[in-house]
Amino acid sequence: MGKKGPYDYLIVGAGLFGAVFACRMKAAGKKVLVVERRDTRGGNLYCDRIAGINVHSYGAHIFHTSDKEVWDFVNRFAEFNRYTNSPLAYYRGKLYNLPFNMNTFYSLWGVTTPQQACVRIEEQRRAAAVAEPRNLEEQALSLVGRDIYEAFIKGYTEKQWGRPCTELPAFIIKRLPLRFTFDNNYFNDRYQGIPIGGYNVLIDGLLDGIEVRLGMDFFEHRSRLEALADKILYTGSVDRYFDYCFGRLExxxxxxxxxxxxxxxxxxxxxxxxxxxxxxxxxxxxxxxxxxxxxxxxxxxxxxxxxxYRDGDEPYYPINDVRNEAMYEKYKMLADADSNTLFGGRLAEYKYYDMHQIVRKALDLSKREL
Incomplete structure (x- = not known):
């Protein structure tokens, strides 16, 4: 069968997934076109320059991984600094170290040894007496006890999800890591850092020599764009791709x-x-x-x-409850049956991913395609 159009791949979305896939395809000699509805590259990694400072326009992004292949790959396109993520929690006028570690336990209870901290947590877990957690609150109490839940989880989580913890499903919190060392490094991964000069340096390196059309909405030019390439990589919202035929994912x-x-x-x-x-x-x-x-x-x-989330907003966090997951599975069946379109990334897969997971999945997809 002859070529469908002048490009081997049309890539919808110039975010990290699309940029990594485009880079690998170009390196293999494929002709690729990237279209992006925004006027900027990089998706939510885009950094603005304000008052001489690199500003993470869509929230903080810290690259971390234990996957050496992923780390070596991104370092081919940008030099990373040694930034270590050590966030703080502000609660009732006091600051506490995160993740939950001996510095946190000392500030909270005055304990100075791991044994003392373990005893305090275990006492509170037993006091909660939760056998089968029915909601997020009960899940958290069964894992870490009342004090940590009240100070660091309850208010933050209810703001994040816009509903009481007693109305949120328990599976949102599968585990709450407790670290019994005086270590404020949030991640356990072997490699961690931020590109020197900001994430634009990384994205520009990945997309170097690749045709990118900014300010182009795929859906406004769909039939014309689809005719340009043999295959499509789509990284946008999967429900929109199928015209919301099963409803809108939340x-x-x-x-x-x-x-x-x-x-x-x-x-x-x-x-x-x-x-x-x-x-x-x-x-x-x-x-x-x-x-x-x-x-x-x-x-x-x-x-x-x-x-x-309202129509027109940026979709950040999928609400992976039973209803939405059932709806997504219907969309996934349609996506799997579409032999000319590949679906990749957090919106296309309706799943929250860290950056290293996106790079890994894009690398794996490119290997399968090649």
Missing amino acids: YRTLRFETEVLECGNYQGNAVVNYTDAAIPYTRIIEHRHFDGSGPESRTVITREYPSE
């Missing part, structure tokens, strides 16, 4: 409030989570602490507000 979205401040250091850390229910935002990001960019006299902060 998401939570985020609103960002970014501010330039006339000081060089606002909070002393890149990420501070606000776990009090009364504070409307979930965290404040101070971007300069990711890479040290910008003048000493100014800083840029972003407050992050979760909210209900």
Whole structure:
């Protein structure tokens, strides 16, 4: 069968998945075209430059992985710094280290040994007396007890999901890691960092020499674009691809409030989570602490507000409850039956992925295609 159009692959979306796949296809000698509805590359990795500081426009992104192939791959296109994610939690006027570790337990209870911390947690787990957790609250109490749940989980989670923890399914929290060392490194992965110069450097490296058309909505030009290539990689919302024939999948979205401040250091850390229910935002990001960019006299902060998803918003977090998962499975059957279209990424697969997982899946898909 002859070629359908001038391109081997049409890639819908210039985010990380699309960029990695495009890079691998080009390296194999394939002709690819990338179309992106936004005016910027990189999807939610896009960084803006404000007051000389690299600003993570769609929320904080820290690359971390234990997959050496993935780490070596991204380092071919950008040099990474040694940033280590060590967020703080603000609760009732006090700051606590995250993840839950001996520094957290010391600040919370005054305990100084792992044995003392274990005893305190086990006492509270027994007091909760939860045999079969029916909701997220009971799941958290059965894992970490009342104090940690009330201080660090309840308010933050209810803001994040917009509903009480007693109404959220238990499976949202499969585990809550407890670290009985004085280690504030949030991730356990072997490799961690942020591209020097911001994520735009990584995306531009991946898409170097590849035709990218920005400001082009695939659905507005669908028939014309589909005729240009033999196969399509689609990274957008899977329900929209099939014209919402089974209904609309649900998401939570985020609103960002970014501010330039006339000081060089606002909070002393890149990420501070606000776990009090009364504070409307979930965290404040101070971007300069990711890479040290910008003048000493100014800083840029972003407050992050979760909210209900409305049509036209950015879909961030899939609501993977029973109803939505059942709906997604119907869409997946249609996607699997479409031999000319590949589906990849968090929106196309209706699943939250970290960046290293996206790179791994895009690399694996490209290997299967080649």
